[in-house]
Amino acid sequence: MDSVTFDGVENLIIVNNGVVSLDVKADIYSVWKQWMREGTNTKFLPALRTVGGDPTTGVNTVAPYFFLTNGWKIRPYEGNHTLNISGNLFVDESEIYGNNIVVPTLGSFQVLVNLSTTSDATVVATGSGVTTQDKTDIIDGVMNKSLEEITESGTFGEHVKNELLTIKKFIGLSE
C-alpha cells in the first residue's frame, strides 16, 4: 500500500489517511515513478526531479536531493497529526510556486510538519553487518556474565551488581 496518491489534475501528492511518516526517496519519488509508468499518467507535467546519489568513496554516496516541479505540492491527510518527512525535498522554481512543499488540508485540521534534511553523505551499505549469531553472542555475554567478573568501578554492571546486593540485604536474603 503506497503512502501517497497522485492527483495529476490538481498537481497534488496526497498523503494517504493515517500516514504520518514519509521518506521522500522511497515513499514519494520512487512511487511517483511507478505511477508515471501507468496508463497515460505521463500526460501530466512531472512532479519531481532529483539530483545526487552519486557514489563517492566506498559505500558512500552524495546525499540525494529531490525537487517538487511544475507546482506539485504535498497535502497531508485530513486529520490532526504531525507529518514527518525525511529527505532533502525542495520546491523547484520557488519564485513561482513558493517555498512550501506542503499545502493545507481541505478541512480545518492542525498538522505539524517536520522536515528532516541532511547534506551529509549517505551510507548505502545494506544491513548493519551484525549477524543473528552476533546478537545471540551479545545476549549471552550480558546475561551469562557472573557477578564476580563485574569488578570495574563506575560501570553500569557494577552499579546493577551493587544495587542487587543492597536489595538482597534489605529483604534479608543474605548478609
Added chain:
Amino acid sequence: MALLTDPDDLVDGVSIIIDTAGPTIELVVAGNLTTEGVTIKCVYSKLKELWKDNADYIKYPFPMGPITDEQFEMINGWDWDGDVTRYLLRTGGWALKDASGVSQEEWAGVITLGTIGADDQAYFLQSSGGSVVNFQLTGPVNQAVKVYGDVSHGNFDYRDYLKVYCRIYQKTYAFSQLSDIGVITLSYQAYRFPIANAADAKITHNDAAMTDSPYSGMSLIWFTSAQQRDIGGNNYDFHVIVDGNQGTAEQVYEFVQYKLRQATDIDDGAGTHIGKKTGSLLRFVGDTLYTLAVAEGGVFIDDYQDADINRLVFTDDTGNTRTFPYTAVLTLSYGDNLKNDADAKYWVYFTNDDAGDNLGYDYGTSNAILAWNASNVSMTGLISGNTSSQLSYAFDTNSQRGISSTAVEAPVTTVAIGLNTGQFVKATGIIARSVSNAISLVAPLERNYSNE
C-alpha cells in the same frame, strides 16, 4: 568467326557432311563454323550449291523446302544428324515432314532482341508444369527450340506456350512470352522476343547474405483465398504476401529477386512455386517499389519498415495500384540509461491541438492527446533495450487534434521514464511531412529510485 551466313564458309565434308544413306545432314564445328552457328538459310543455300555441283548428291531427292528465308521443311526423308547439328542452326525454324507432308517435328527459332550480357544465361519454359531449360549458349539467344513432336518424335505439343527468362544476379530480370510478341500458336519459323537486362543497383547483397537477418526472417506465401489488407482505411484483396521482416524496401526486393533465381519451391505456404519459373513479383521504379499482379492475384508486403511506407505501391487482386496516405516517420532515439532500463517506456503526445479544434487539449493537462501511429495504435511502449524506435504517423489523415489538423505539421512532446537506470525525460519536436523526423530521449542516470 561469327555467325555464318555465306554458303562459301561451309565446306563439304568438313563443316557440313551429307549422308545420303541416312539420309542426314550434319554440321560440324570445324573450319569457319564455330559454336556461333550458321543460319538455316545459309545451310539451305549451301545444299543447293552442292546439289547443283555434286554429281553424287544430285542423284538424291533434295533435303529442304523453303517456305520463307526463316522457315523451312525437311522433306524427302531427310533430317538433321542430331541435336548437335540442330543447335548450330540459327535464325529460322523448320518442320520435319513425312511423305504425306505432315509434321513429325516442328522447331521454332527463338531470337532475343535487346542487350543481355555475353555471360548471361537465358532459359525457357514450354509448359506451366514443366521445367525450365537453359539455352545452349549464354548471351543473346538465337537457337531453335523443339515445340512439337508426334507420337514417334517425343509426343508433345508446346506450340501454344513459350516463356523466355533471363535472371542474373545484380541485373534486372528480363522476361517475354508469346503474348508479348502477338503470337498464339508457334509455327516452325523464327520468333523474336524482347529480352534485355541491365545492372540492378538495388541488389547489393550476395546470395550468402540471404541466410542472415533480416532476409532469413522473410517469407513468400501464395494463398488460395484472398488476404485482406487495410490501406488508408480501405480493405483490398491480395493473394501473395511477402513478409518483409522489417527489412528495407531494397532488402525485400533483394530477397524476392533471390528467390526468383532458385530452382526450388519458394512458396513458404502449402503451395508449390518454383522460383526460376515464377513470374516477377516486385519492381523498382526509381526508389519506389511496386508490387506486380501475378496469375494468382495481387502482391502485398507485410512487416515493411515504416520509413518505406511512402514508397510502396501495391497492386491488388483487381490489378489496381494502392498506396497509403502519406505516412510520416518519427524516429525516437534513446540514451543508454533508457536503453538499459528494462522498465523504460515512452509516450508521444501532441504538444497542443492548436492546429485542430484548439480545445486546450495540450500536453500537461488531463486531456492531453496521446498520438496514434498510422495503424491507429497509440504511440507508447516499452523501449525494450532498443536504441531507437520508428513510429509511423498518418500525416494526411490523422485528425486526433481535429479535422483541420490533417496534413498539418504536428507538434509533439515525447516523454520517457524508466525505474532503475532511467530518470524521467521529456523532449519536444515536430512531425513534418517527412520520414526523417527525429527526437532524442536521453534520460539522466537514475541513482535515487528505491523499490524496497
